[in-house]
Amino acid sequence: MKKKDIEKFSTLFKVLSDSNRLSMIQHLCGCREANVGEISRCCSIDLSVVSRHLSKLKNVGVLSAHKKGKEVYYDLNASDLAKILRELADEIEKTDCCR
Amino acid sequence: MKKKDIEKFSTLFKVLSDSNRLSMIQHLCGCREANVGEISRCCSIDLSVVSRHLSKLKNVGVLSAHKKGKEVYYDLNASDLAKILRELADEIEKTDCCR
DNA sequence: TTCATACTTGCATTTTAATGCAAGTATGAC
DNA sequence: GTCATACTTGCATTAAAATGCAAGTATGAA
Numbered sequence: 001m002k003k004k005d006i007e008k009f010s011t012l013f014k015v016l017s018d019s020n021r022l023s024m025i026q027h028l029c030g031c032r033e034a035n036v037g038e039i040s041r042c043c044s045i046d047l048s049v050v051s052r053h054l055s056k057l058k059n060v061g062v063l064s065a066h067k068k069g070k071e072v073y074y075d076l077n078a079s080d081l082a083k084i085l086r087e088l089a090d091e092i093e094k095t096d097c098c099r
Numbered sequence: 100m101k102k103k104d105i106e107k108f109s110t111l112f113k114v115l116s117d118s119n120r121l122s123m124i125q126h127l128c129g130c131r132e133a134n135v136g137e138i139s140r141c142c143s144i145d146l147s148v149v150s151r152h153l154s155k156l157k158n159v160g161v162l163s164a165h166k167k168g169k170e171v172y173y174d175l176n177a178s179d180l181a182k183i184l185r186e187l188a189d190e191i192e193k194t195d196c197c198r
Numbered sequence: 199t200t201c202a203t204a205c206t207t208g209c210a211t212t213t214t215a216a217t218g219c220a221a222g223t224a225t226g227a228c
Numbered sequence: 229g230t231c232a233t234a235c236t237t238g239c240a241t242t243a244a245a246a247t248g249c250a251a252g253t254a255t256g257a258a
Binding site for chain 1: 106108112116121122187192
């Protein structure tokens with residue numbers, strides 16, 4: 001693992017380390033997609049806070065977004081996220097075997 | 100995923116989100132085990148800082164520790180960590196399929 | 199028991215992130 | 229065009245975490 005990867009994982013984990021953001025991810029697991037207002041109501045978090053959290057999740061590639069009229073819908077990039085987690089798991093165990 | 104799991108993952112990811120801690124984990128990937136002083140020198144981080152970081156990593160189960168005389172050796176619980184990451188990956192994809 | 203080494207902990211400081219209100223922008227309805 | 233809705237962004241506040249020095253504890257050696 002290179003220095004650049006450490007920063008990458010640090011950034012990803014930082015984004016995944018907030019329980020409000022994890023709640024939103026969980027909510028998005030259960031539905032195809034959701035807009036900002038829905039998530040705000042559903043998770044009982046201020047709209048502006050939700051907006052910023054979603055934006056962070058999008059920036060690291062955990063979510064995707066698209067506009068429908070006035071609304072912005074977010075959906076989970078589940079397979080991408082799962083892939084990254086599995087690759088990291090492999091790497092940790094691979095290096096472990098070298099002992 | 101339950102509320103309790105969200106807290107669990109939030110805690111784990113918080114611990115994994117610091118780049119100094121990731122550097123230490125990486126160092127421990129490459130060697131069987133290392134003591135506090137070795138890691139401090141190797142990663143160029145103040146000894147007291149290393150001590151606290153290692154303690155946090157131990158508290159969430161990422162590392163184990165044992166004393167050898169005056170020294171405290173830490174080693175990576177690689178398979179445990181890999182397992183947690185894979186389980187989360189499965190869960191994310193499983194729920195994704197339900198759409 | 200005295201000393202040196204290895205580590206931990208207390209504390210103050212600094213850094214980083216989350217929060218929520220208010221003001222701003224974007225879009226569609228009329 | 230005006231208006232209402234949906235979201236974003238600026239800003240100040242609050243909260244949480246990282247840092248490093250200094251003082252403390254633990255252990256083995258002499």
